[in-house]
Structures are given as C-alpha cells and as structure tokens.
Amino acid sequence: MNSLGLAKRPQDTRVVVAMSGGVDSSVTAAMLREEGYDVVGITLQLYDHGLAVMKAGACCAGQDIYDARQVADRIGIPHYVLDYEGRFSQDVMDDFADSYLRGETPIPCVRCNQRVKFRDLLNTARELGAEALATGHYVRRLVGAQGAELHRAVDPAKDQSYFLFATTREQLEFLRFPLGGLTKPETRALAERHGLEVASKPDSQDICFVPDGDYAAVVAKLRPGSVEPGEIVHIDGRVLGRHQGVVHYTVGQRKGLGIGGIKGEDEALYVVRLEPGQRRVVVGPRRDLARSVVMVREVNWLGPDRPISAGAEGMDESAGLPVSVKLRSAQPPAAALWHRTGPDSARVELLEPQHGVAPGQACVVYQGDRVLGGGWIAGTAA
Known part of the structure; x- marks a missing residue:
C-alpha cells in the first residue's frame, strides 16, 4: 500500500x-x-x-x-x-x-x-x-x-x-x-x-473573477439592467434611505449602509433581511439578527447512513442528530441538532441563537473533526 x-x-x-x-x-x-x-x-x-x-x-x-x-x-x-x-x-x-x-x-x-x-x-x-x-x-x-x-x-x-x-x-x-x-x-x-x-508567494484573497472586490459591478455586467435602486427600511416600517441595489448588502452587515444614525436612537443598525422582490433592504438592531432555526437545501451527506438520529438503540428519531455547524467560513462552530426533512433538505435547530445567518451561505455539519456533510442555507427562523 x-x-x-x-x-x-x-x-x-x-x-x-x-x-x-x-x-x-x-x-x-x-x-x-x-x-x-x-x-x-x-x-x-x-x-x-x-x-x-x-x-x-x-x-x-x-x-x-x-x-x-x-x-x-x-x-x-x-x-x-x-x-x-x-x-x-x-x-x-x-x-x-x-x-x-x-x-x-x-x-x-x-x-x-x-x-x-x-x-x-x-x-x-x-x-x-x-x-x-x-x-x-x-x-x-x-x-x-x-x-x-x-x-x-x-x-x-x-x-x-x-x-x-x-x-x-x-x-x-x-x-x-x-x-x-x-x-x-x-x-x-x-x-x-x-x-x-x-x-x-502570497495566498490568493479575492474571488478570481472579482479581482477588485466589487461584486455588484460583476453582477451588473453579467445581468445588465437587473441591479435596481430601492428603499432601506427599518424593521418597524420606517423608510430610512435609498440604496443602489440589494446586491450591495448581506445579512449581518453593519458598515456601509449609507443611512447614518437615527436621531435620538443609540443602537447600531444591521441588515436583518433582504427583500429583492420589493427591492428593499430591511435593517434593525442586532437582537433582530438572532436566529434559532436554519433551513438547508441541496444537502450532501458524508456521514453515517442513518443521519437522523445519533444511532443509539431505541433513540427517538425526531430528537435530531447532535452536531456542530458552521454557518460562515470565519465563524466558530455552533452546537445544533440536525433534522433531515427530505432527500436533499434539512432543518437545523441551533442550541443558542446565532447572528447574521445569511441565505446563500453554507451550513456545514461536523461531529468532532469529521465533516458529516452540509448544504446551502435556504432560510431562517427566530
């Protein structure tokens, strides 16, 4: 060998x-x-x-x-x-x-x-x-x-x-x-x-087809006419300003919102969610970013053949598989329960709420050092 x-x-x-x-x-x-x-x-x-x-x-x-x-x-x-x-x-x-x-x-x-x-x-x-x-x-x-x-x-x-x-x-x-x-x-x-x-030689830092870091410009070039302006709205419904396209924002973003502070309010504002259909960026205080449930699509499973439970004799399948999950590449793993909901979908129950969970990022599942699999974040719930 x-x-x-x-x-x-x-x-x-x-x-x-x-x-x-x-x-x-x-x-x-x-x-x-x-x-x-x-x-x-x-x-x-x-x-x-x-x-x-x-x-x-x-x-x-x-x-x-x-x-x-x-x-x-x-x-x-x-x-x-x-x-x-x-x-x-x-x-x-x-x-x-x-x-x-x-x-x-x-x-x-x-x-x-x-x-x-x-x-x-x-x-x-x-x-x-x-x-x-x-x-x-x-x-x-x-x-x-x-x-x-x-x-x-x-x-x-x-x-x-x-x-x-x-x-x-x-x-x-x-x-x-x-x-x-x-x-x-x-x-x-x-x-x-x-x-x-x-x-x-230095490590590569940029996405190869975005050498200047301007993601929005690349999207505008690939999809002409699709990057449209809209409103920046507080989670309570107040219109705070305008933006030049939702592609400039990501859930959890704090800097570069372009709205400044709100008179009489001390709390920093973050992007809480994006509503591309309405061309709307919704912002709010950090507490409104907390999420306890993550829905995952396009699941690729590399773990045991029975991923729903921990495999213990007589264990309730609905209890979920105890795992740790990474919801962004730079974030530490978080304790969670993994529930398989279909052939390529799952629901992740976070044991402690996490902030800035963004659709389109990956949810990667671990037990110890082993990668059990993962999928793409399709949505979240508080």
Whole structure:
C-alpha cells in the first residue's frame, strides 16, 4: 500500500495534481513527485485571465498559469492548461450573479469545487489514466468503516473543510489531500527545500473573477439592467434611505449602509433581511439578527447512513442528530441538532441563537473533526 492508500508502487501510480500556481498545489506536486509517483500537473483557465494579470492575489490568473508551468518544469513533470472558461462561466459565474439577485450571499469557490474541479477535472483525470486527483487543500481524507471520510485539517487556521462540504462520497474515494497534516509554515519550508520560486508567494484573497472586490459591478455586467435602486427600511416600517441595489448588502452587515444614525436612537443598525422582490433592504438592531432555526437545501451527506438520529438503540428519531455547524467560513462552530426533512433538505435547530445567518451561505455539519456533510442555507427562523 503506497502513501495514497493504493495497492501499487508509487512509480506505477499516475496522479493528476490540480495546480493553481500557488504554493500549496505546487508543494503537493513536488511532494508526490519526490515520492516517485507518475505526476501530471493540470491548471484550469477559468476566465479571461488577461483581465487580472496585473492583480496580485487573484487565483487562476495569467501569472498563476505561468507560475504553475515553472513549477512543473522545475520538478520535471508534464503540465497542461485546460480551457474551462465556458463551463466556469455557466456553472459558477452565472450562479453567483443569480444568487445575489435573489438576495443571497453566495460562495462561488464552493460551486467551483463542486461543479468544475471535482466534477469535470476529476473526470479528465480518469480519462488520463490517473488513479487519484490530488489538490493543495488543507483538509484530511481518512478511511473509516464505511469508506473515505472528510476531516478538518491539522492546522485550524488553514482548514478548508467548510469549502469542500459538497464533495460526494464517490469523489472522495478518488481525491487526495497531501497537505491536510501540515501547517502553512511547514508547506512554505517544503517549497523552499524543493527550490520553488512560489515559496513566498502570497495566498490568493479575492474571488478570481472579482479581482477588485466589487461584486455588484460583476453582477451588473453579467445581468445588465437587473441591479435596481430601492428603499432601506427599518424593521418597524420606517423608510430610512435609498440604496443602489440589494446586491450591495448581506445579512449581518453593519458598515456601509449609507443611512447614518437615527436621531435620538443609540443602537447600531444591521441588515436583518433582504427583500429583492420589493427591492428593499430591511435593517434593525442586532437582537433582530438572532436566529434559532436554519433551513438547508441541496444537502450532501458524508456521514453515517442513518443521519437522523445519533444511532443509539431505541433513540427517538425526531430528537435530531447532535452536531456542530458552521454557518460562515470565519465563524466558530455552533452546537445544533440536525433534522433531515427530505432527500436533499434539512432543518437545523441551533442550541443558542446565532447572528447574521445569511441565505446563500453554507451550513456545514461536523461531529468532532469529521465533516458529516452540509448544504446551502435556504432560510431562517427566530
């Protein structure tokens, strides 16, 4: 059994590495090449990268493709660039724009993993005769009693499990994450040891097709005429001001509301909900953000086959499965009960109310370090 859990010698095992041009995927390729694997590097061109070549910190741009090719040459592996612009535009960018227009706050990087990298690229890897697709994500793949499991990375500061909840069981059998047991400083040290020029390259920060951070401008370009002005309304019904489009706002937002304070009132105001049909942004004090119930759609389950109860003998199925959930990537997990309500839907009962739960974000379910699955937040209730 080799280090990837396959019953072959490394030199007899072909592995495709998704190379973004950053230090993480570059070290992944270098590690596997050093172990003797038959490594093939593939970089995806996902959009007109010429528009972002001059922007540092945006992945999949022209400089990144160049960097990936330089690394491949350095470690002596073949490298290919695949044009996935059409697929990316349809499956990620269009979804991003439509989600914002529905008053949601989307996560395009999850959609990219779900619909492009772990679907189309994975199929391409199989066509090339690979027995695994390796990426530079900080997450661990462990083998349990029912097969491959997804777990948090060892380094909590770099853990990317939240963004990989939509990975299916079938995909997880084929995927490998060699960096899941490393810290970022350890990864950079490996890059230096291998002589990779990307060793000190900064991590990407922006959404690749929004290199200047102006989401609303991208939505307006993708959906001309759809970003319309409307009213900013207090939760008690008072009209406080005007906005230039609901796409400029997200639930839980406090800064940049454009209405200033309310005379005679000291409480800060937050976006409580968005009503895109009425082109309305509803604001209120922080207490009005508290939510105890989250409805989830498009559930992908990676946990035990009986997800409704904790599996104890004689336990009431309606009691729910005790879990912890992350409702935004940067928020700590919250204790909850998971109730499956249909083949791809669920209701999450939060044991303590959470603030700023935004439709369109992901609800990712954990037990300890293991990712049980997750879905997209469809709605909330107090």
